Amino acid sequence: xxxxxxxxxxxxxxxxxxxxxxxxxxxxxxxxxxxxxxxxxxxxxxxxxxxxxxxxxxxxxxxxxxxxxxxxxxxxxxxxxxxxxxxxxxxxxxxxxxxxxxxxxxxxxxxxxxxxxxxxxxxxxxxxxxxxxxxxxxxxxxxxxxxxxxxxxxxxxxxxxxxxxxxxxxxxxxxxxxxxxxxxxxxxxxxxxxxxxxxxxxxxxx
Amino acid sequence: xxxxxxxxxxxxxxxxxxxxxxxxxxxxxxxxxxxxxxxxxxxxxxxxxxxxxxxxxxxxxxxxxxxxxxxxxxxxxxxxxxxxxxxxxxxxxxxxxxxxxxxxxxxxxxxxxxxxxxxxxxxxxxxxxxxxxxxxxxxxxxxxxxxxxxxxxxxxxxxxxxxxxxxxxxxxxxxxxxxxxxxxxxxxxxxxxxxxxxxxxxxxxxxxxxxxxxxxxxxxxxxxxxxxxxxxxxxxxxxxxxxxxxxxxxxxxxxxxxxxxxxxxxxxxxxxxxxxxxxxxxxxxxxxxxxxxxxxxxxxxxxxxxxxxxxxxxxxxxxxxxxxxxxxxxxxxxxxxxxxxxxxxxxxxxxxxxxxxxxxxxxxxxxxxxxxxxxxxx
Numbered sequence: 001x002x003x004x005x006x007x008x009x010x011x012x013x014x015x016x017x018x019x020x021x022x023x024x025x026x027x028x029x030x031x032x033x034x035x036x037x038x039x040x041x042x043x044x045x046x047x048x049x050x051x052x053x054x055x056x057x058x059x060x061x062x063x064x065x066x067x068x069x070x071x072x073x074x075x076x077x078x079x080x081x082x083x084x085x086x087x088x089x090x091x092x093x094x095x096x097x098x099x100x101x102x103x104x105x106x107x108x109x110x111x112x113x114x115x116x117x118x119x120x121x122x123x124x125x126x127x128x129x130x131x132x133x134x135x136x137x138x139x140x141x142x143x144x145x146x147x148x149x150x151x152x153x154x155x156x157x158x159x160x161x162x163x164x165x166x167x168x169x170x171x172x173x174x175x176x177x178x179x180x181x182x183x184x185x186x187x188x189x190x191x192x193x194x195x196x197x198x199x200x201x202x203x204x205x206x
Numbered sequence: 207x208x209x210x211x212x213x214x215x216x217x218x219x220x221x222x223x224x225x226x227x228x229x230x231x232x233x234x235x236x237x238x239x240x241x242x243x244x245x246x247x248x249x250x251x252x253x254x255x256x257x258x259x260x261x262x263x264x265x266x267x268x269x270x271x272x273x274x275x276x277x278x279x280x281x282x283x284x285x286x287x288x289x290x291x292x293x294x295x296x297x298x299x300x301x302x303x304x305x306x307x308x309x310x311x312x313x314x315x316x317x318x319x320x321x322x323x324x325x326x327x328x329x330x331x332x333x334x335x336x337x338x339x340x341x342x343x344x345x346x347x348x349x350x351x352x353x354x355x356x357x358x359x360x361x362x363x364x365x366x367x368x369x370x371x372x373x374x375x376x377x378x379x380x381x382x383x384x385x386x387x388x389x390x391x392x393x394x395x396x397x398x399x400x401x402x403x404x405x406x407x408x409x410x411x412x413x414x415x416x417x418x419x420x421x422x423x424x425x426x427x428x429x430x431x432x433x434x435x436x437x438x439x440x441x442x443x444x445x446x447x448x449x450x451x452x453x454x455x456x457x458x459x460x461x462x463x464x465x466x467x468x469x470x471x472x473x474x475x476x477x478x479x480x481x482x483x484x485x486x487x488x489x490x491x492x493x494x495x496x497x498x499x500x501x502x503x504x505x506x507x508x509x510x511x512x513x514x515x516x517x518x519x520x521x522x523x524x525x526x527x528x529x530x531x532x533x534x535x536x537x538x539x540x541x542x543x544x545x546x547x548x549x550x551x552x553x554x555x556x557x558x559x560x561x562x563x564x565x566x567x568x569x570x571x572x573x574x575x576x577x578x579x580x581x582x583x584x
Contacts, residue, residue, distance in 0.1 A: 035272060040262030047260030060263060060271050068275070131555060139256035162236055162254065187229035197250050 031068050034080055039064070041081065048163055049092040051144035052137065062091050089174060090114050096152065154189035159177045161186055293509055394467055425459045428452045436554055442475035463489075470500065483507040493526045513543040534560070538569040545576075554580055 038162045046059040073085060132205055139165050155177060160166045168186075172179045236251040263271070428448060436445035449469045456462065458481060466489060473482035486504040490496040505519030520540035523532060541556035557573040 035275070037269065039268045043263035043267075044260045056263065056273075057267055057271050061274050064271070064275055088236070131559065134559075135256060136258050139253055140258075140260075143253055143257045168232055183232060184229045186233060190233065194246055194250065197253075198246060201249070 029080060030066065031071055031203060033085070034067060035064055038081060038084055041086055045050070045085060045088045046092055048087060049159060050096065051147070052140050054095070055091065059088070059095065062095075063087050066091065093156070097123055142200060146193060146200050149196045150189060150192040154185060154192055157182060157185045158189045158193055248576040314344050330576070396562055421456070425456050426462045428455070429461050429465055429468070432465070432472075436472055436475070440475070442472040446472045446476070467496065467500070470503075474503070479507050480512075493522070497529055498523060498526065498532055499575055502535055502539075505536070509539055509543055509546075513546045517547070530564075534567050534569070537563070538567075538573070541573070541576075550580065 015156075042060050042063050043056050046054060046056050046063075050059065051206065060157075065082070073081075084135055124175060143192065150158070157171055159169075160171045166174070168182045169175075172182045177185070213457050219454075236247055237254060239247070242250075253392060261391070283370060301548070330382065363391075379400045410501065429452060431446045432448040435441040445468065449465055449472065452459070452465050453469075459465070466485060469481050470485050474486065483504065486500060489497075489500065491501045491504075501519050502523055505516040505523070507516075508519065509516035513519060520536045520543060523536040528536070537556055541553045541560060544550075544553035544556060554577065558579050560573050561570060561577070567573075
């Protein structure tokens with residue numbers, strides 16, 4: 001299983017919970033437990049959907065506000081990760097759609113992260129070598145710079161397919177578009193990404 | 207040619223239809239496809255691999271978000287929307303109130319202009335014309351002036367016609383006899399409103415400026431002179447003398463920081479690097495702008511004698527947001543210090559990074575030479 005596939009709850013979990021009883025899953029969980037187990041997952045998904053400039057803490061906060069608000073509606077008929085994944089996807093999508101308003105009203109471009117010690121945490125936990133971290137960051141910034149240049153609907157399918165490793169059917173279910181449309185969008189998106197990538201390479205060479 | 211889309215009422219061109227027919231097949235992921243096909247796709251896949259999976263939240267951030275969740279059950283976006291609504295409501299309300307006040311202020315003025323019998327001698331009429339910020343007009347001429355208005359300095363005197371022009375138009379129409387001069391004396395606005403005539407001001411004591419304003423004015427004057435000498439006349443020695451005088455007169459002045467920065471510039475111009483370094487050592491530097499440049503200079507000066515100290519400055523700059531020029535010098539400086547401290551691996555890494563980021567940089571030839579020599583040694 002690829003790294004992307006391992007991260008994707010839609011691929012990782014079926015819609016039927018492990019014990020086969022939807023209400024049992026819901027009954028054994030509360031918001032605090034869900035937060036303790038899955039806050040990191042939500043942060044990773046948020047970074048994946050939103051890119052390096054998204055304010056991850058803010059997104060996690062908003063996702064769990066939705067969880068708090070809707071917890072009584074969730075009957076455990078889907079895995080909690082699937083539920084969280086869908087909420088995160090929608091919160092990030094909405095946040096990006098309001099990006100222009102936020103940048104205009106707050107002066108912050110794209111809800112840029114305030115970066116409360118995240119660099120230190122990243123250095124301490126995942127990256128022993130600052131140079132590796134730097135390279136990784138630059139690659140991430142370049143990748144999302146390219147993705148930001150192709151239009152939101154194409155960006156979404158590319159991220160879900162290429163980075164998150166979702167299948168066409170899963171993307172169709174998550175985004176609410178038909179399967180043939182998913183593939184058409186994906187084809188177009190890939191062409192656009194390649195074009196933007198070549199332009200980025202040309203700029204880098206200069 | 208346009209084709210119908212199954213009862214949706216939409217149409218698409220033949221090109222779109224062809225594209226749909228060919229592009230509905232599943233595709234292979236860039237990361238999953240074997241290398242050696244399309245070179246561009248290979249390179250893009252490599253970029254995606256380098257970017258790697260995103261990091262999680264981290265324990266501290268997780269605790270912080272949880273505390274936010276417990277403390278504030280409203281999202282930041284919602285609060286922002288609420289704030290904007292409140293701000294807009296306040297703005298609208300104040301607009302309406304101001305509009306109403308303006309209307310109230312200006313409407314009574316019309317009868318004052320048209321009916322000669324209604325002079326603004328009464329306080330009510332005066333308020334109608336001049337607005338609520340002005341006290342009512344007093345019987346003018348022969349009464350003793352209760353408080354001395356300070357004589358107008360030239361700048362204020364110049365401002366006076368503007369002030370009277372801005373506010374006095376209707377007064378002039380409504381009350382040609384009782385004009386603004388007595389009003390100026392009684393309102394306490396003094397020379398800002400209307401400059402007194404020379405005969406009036408001659409008998410008045412000039413009000414002494416406050417000591418704070420005077421000190422600041424002295425500071426500004428001295429520092430201005432120093433900067434003039436330094437930046438325009440390139441007279442570093444003269445600037446330094448003026449800055450010495452500044453330091454003696456205002457050891458804790460408001461502009462001390464600016465003076466210290468100018469002193470460092472002057473010392474650097476004179477080549478008195480040790481003294482400049484000592485001055486830089488006494489400053490608390492912020493991680494932005496001019497302070498960052500001063501930190502870089504401090505590192506470069508210290509590098510000659512104390513690489514450990516210089517390394518700290520270079521390293522700190524490289525971990526901050528900085529301009530390319532500053533980063534270039536800091537990276538080169540750190541590499542040099544690492545070499546001097548015997549950390550050849552670190553120096554090689556810095557120089558490699560330097561060449562990657564600044565292939566045509568100022569120190570690029572030197573960096574290449576050093577790296578080649580290092581390779582030969584190995």
